[in-house]
């Protein structure tokens with residue numbers, strides 16, 4: 001094992017596990033209490049687990065199962081739905097197709113992107129909105145489309161709930177992010193990591209160190225560990241191992257812009273040291289492409305200036321795809 005990939009085995013003590021069921025309570029005090037727990041987690045690492053989120057484990061299992069059956073197909077079958085064929089970046093991305101860490105070798109993962117289904121007559125597709133369009137669906141992979149579409153809907157609703165919790169955590173009205181949550185852009189991404197090779201190229205790994213681009217990410221992991229989160233205070237990587245029944249939630253880069261860095265978008269990476277094939281399914285919630293992300297009220301002290309200029313969700317996401325799919 002490459003010494004550079006060592007990480008602290010302290011995950012479960014270090015990252016809080018937050019019960020989010022209170023966000024569905026009719027009692028505003030219970031909702032606010034979840035907001036307080038989120039605030040502590042977000043000002044610390046911006047990475048936490050959530051439980052009692054309400055997503056059906058049977059649905060999660062269906063999506064994992066569909067992912068496995070898709071990735072186990074021969075390469076030529078998978079290439080029929082290659083993302084290179086999609087004007088909206090949907091479909092299959094082969095192994096080493098993305099470089100998330102500048103200067104590192106391409107990532108040892110293959111993936112599949114599914115987003116909101118929009119046909120050619122959809123006004124946003126006609127208007128040429130970035131990443132808007134139809135999905136690609138593989139032939140002959142049973143339950144692939146129904147499972148992922150059902151999961152996409154569930155996760156969109158859960159993301160909106162977490163955004164309401166984040167608004168409360170920032171002492172804002174719980175509807176503060178409603179505009180951001182209008183017609184949101186989101187991605188279900190199926191990820192498949194081969195075991196870390198015995199002799200990797202220098203710095204070669206499942207997923208290079210990166211921060212996520214969007215609003216929030218809700219990550220479903222199988223039972224195989226691999227995710228590592230940067231611990232700034234200790235100057236070390238720590239494992240964020242799977243916790244049965246829980247999602248890992250992390251804040252994306254928009255949060256730093258909203259909060260003037262009070263909340264963190266933290267570096268993370270994947271090194272699949274499990275010795276097994278690892279599957280994970282992040283749900284990237286990027287929000288309304290036309291929403292302008294700017295410093296929030298309450299996130300500037302007297303005399304403090306915003307560190308980031310306002311940017312639309314669409315501009316921001318376009319730039320991040322440009323950087324990671326055609327690295328300089």
Ligand SMILES: O=C(O)CCC(=O)C(=O)O
Pocket residue numbers: 191207212219221226227268269270280281282
């Ligand atoms: O597979 C994982 O555990 C994390 C993946 C990830 O960080 C990403 O896709 O942005």
Ligand SMILES: [Fe+2]
Pocket residue numbers: 210211212268
């Ligand atoms: Fe990530």
